[in-house]
Amino acid sequence: MKQRPPKLTEIADRLDISTATVSNALSGKGRVSAELAKRIKQTAEELGYVPSVSARALRTGMTGVIGLVLPDIGNPLFPQIAQAIENAATDAGFGVLIADSRGSIKAQTEAIRHLRDRGVDGMIVVPRRGTRVANIGCPVAMIDSPSTPGNTVSADHWGGGWLIGEHLQKLGHRKVLLIGNNRDSIVQNDRLGGARAALADVTTEQVWLDSLSLPSASAFDPLSWYRAGFTAFVTVSDLQALRVLTHLQNAGITVPAMASVSGFDDLMFASAVIPALTTVRMDMPAVAGIAINALKQAIEAGSTSPDQTVRASPDRVPMTLAARRSTGPAPQEEGENPLFQIPSEGELKS
Amino acid sequence: MKQRPPKLTEIADRLDISTATVSNALSGKGRVSAELAKRIKQTAEELGYVPSVSARALRTGMTGVIGLVLPDIGNPLFPQIAQAIENAATDAGFGVLIADSRGSIKAQTEAIRHLRDRGVDGMIVVPRRGTRVANIGCPVAMIDSPSTPGNTVSADHWGGGWLIGEHLQKLGHRKVLLIGNNRDSIVQNDRLGGARAALADVTTEQVWLDSLSLPSASAFDPLSWYRAGFTAFVTVSDLQALRVLTHLQNAGITVPAMASVSGFDDLMFASAVIPALTTVRMDMPAVAGIAINALKQAIEAGSTSPDQTVRASPDRVPMTLAARRSTGPAPQEEGENPLFQIPSEGELKS
DNA sequence: CTGAAAGCGCTTACAG
DNA sequence: CTGAAAGCGCTTACAG
Secondary structure, eight states, rough: OOOOOOOOHHHHHHSSSOOHHHHHHHOOOSSSSSHHHHHHHHHHHHHHHOHHHHHHHHHHHSEEEEEEEEOOOOTOOOOOOOOHHHHHHHHHOOEEEEEOOOHHHHHHHHOOOOOOOOOOOOEEEEEEEEOOOOOSOOOOOBBBBBTTTTOBBBEEEHHHHHHHHHHHHHHHHHHEEEEEEETOOOHHHHHHHHHHHHHSSEEEEEEEGGGSSSSSHHHHOHHHHHHTTTTTTEEESHHHHHHHHEEEHHOOOOOTTTTTESSSSSTTTTTTTTOBBBBBEHHHHHHHHHHHHHHHHHHTTTOOOOOBBBOOOSSSEEEEEEETTTEEEEOOOOSOOOOGGGGOHHHHHH | OOOOOOOOHHHHHHHHHHHHHHHHHHOSSSSSSHHHHHHHHHHHHHEEEEEEEEHHHHHHHHHSSEEESSSOOOOTTTHHHHHHHHHHHHHHEEEEEEEEEOOOOHHHHHHHHHHHHTSSEEEOOOTTOOOOOOSSSSOOOESOOOTTTTTTTTEOOOHHHHHHHHHHHTOOSSSEEEEEEEOOOOOHHHHHHHHHHHTSSEEEEEEEGSOOOOSHHHHOOHHHHTTTTEEEEEEESHHHHHHHHHHHHHTTTTTTOOEEEEOOOOTTTTSSSOOBEEEEEEOOOHHHHHHHHHHHHHHHHTOOSSSSBBOSOOOOEOEEEOOOOTEEEEEOOOSOGGGGOOOOOOHHOO
């Protein structure tokens, strides 16, 4: 049984004043003598008064809820995003309604409409690849990539790539392989582009796994690149990095002694692997805070912009390098080529 | 600018009938001639009518929203849970408001209160270790473990453990190490207990990482167990399994040729590792569906139970084994002990 | 500084 | 089968 919480009138009756005054006092809009206001707040406290969100929403047209739309809730980065958004939203006084776009663009549109119908005041959208969100009736903050048009705020993926490139360059690597898995992803292009820029003096090669025949991931063999002299593998995600790392280790290539591997995003398993994964992390709380703030302002302003995508400043947040054990100095070539010392997989297994 | 959607009165005016009739027709409660009802629905469609959730909520006392409370949104299992709940809830016509208990029990209580204040009709709680949720004013469905008192529905963790135990036993392993990381966790005890039961005929040893001095995880060394003749490592989570697997690999122990490793939950990285991780998976959609259904019934019934924790049937869902490459036949001991063939870590790295 | 009154958009007894 | 009316619990001009 839902227990009926005390209402405004009850505290008004108790103090023998009008509900208008109680409302004014509680919302702190002034217009009430300090002394009375204090008494009102006190008895509200005593009675455990909690305003009815439905009533307020009906009256003001604002629900105090924002929607969070994600390309895929199953996404490994989701926990970080959701947690950061939830915290920022809670601090800003908003509730967070989630929506899963379940993969398809159509489902994303539907999810957005659903949220709108539920009356959210605004929404945070992490769009599907290249999606532009059509005009809905409320302000929208987009988190994607600084180079994406319409983006509100995001991490500086290019800068993050630069960090990892610089790190490997300083470690003395001379041949670095850059690995992406979707050539259409702006985020991935930014990350790899940054790394390439920092590695201007060294030999780099770039591969897109999406160009390989399926199952693409398993078709990629880091060993052949290793034999070709590549000593560092830069990937655009920790998942990819994990794959490369374990592939190498499984074949007897020790990391980081023989090869270095790096990822992106600092997923929860990154520090659980042995050796721990060097990765580049976004400052999610910062990104979320900026997005929520921008959204809040737009909501309070009544969001008059024609295109209701919100802008924020700064619109990009620096990434930080978590240098861990999976990256190390490039192997030294003393006399003979270390590449010939690798035990073969068969040898190890016997 | 939030565009004002058409209201009930508009469609009533257009058809020159009362809003009561429109409301009745739209809610399909009968009481309206079929012919009129059809016309009403049609013009509602034309006008793009969307009922105001706030108004309806204020009037009926039901918001059509449920809360999802999780011990820690950062939890690696969160994406699976959230996605399953979101889908089931959407199908049942509910919106999902998320709340993060941010680790502490106190924060969990606060999160729950927050949701209640926001007017949710009910909530799904994945409780913190051993937490019982106090009386709030709405039905609650708990997802924890079948052996947890007050549990509404969950996966059959014991049965899952049994599956992995059986699998290893069939593969011929004679010495199996069971690894948990929190001896107070009912879920973990269930999982390990099931495995032990299936391994009744083989030598098992059980270790709790929480009992080691910190940093506990890094203090645990699977190598010493391997040298002691253990050929299979059963962990209660994929994260733990990943750690053991990579630790072995890094030391030159090939998996599964020399040792087998298994996890739980089928986290997204489980199939990305090489060799892919054998793991036991929950049927999250089933669990979520049952929880949401039970909750829905309680909500519609007005939830008269004293303790408002909802019961469901079935209250446990079978787990399934995903047998992958990280588990294989126990190494054969032909003549000499294979344990002496392991290349030492130093040897490999040089 | 305080209060009386209207109204947000629905649903639901209650009449007819 | 259909409608007139009340009311869910607030907030907000508007008077006083």
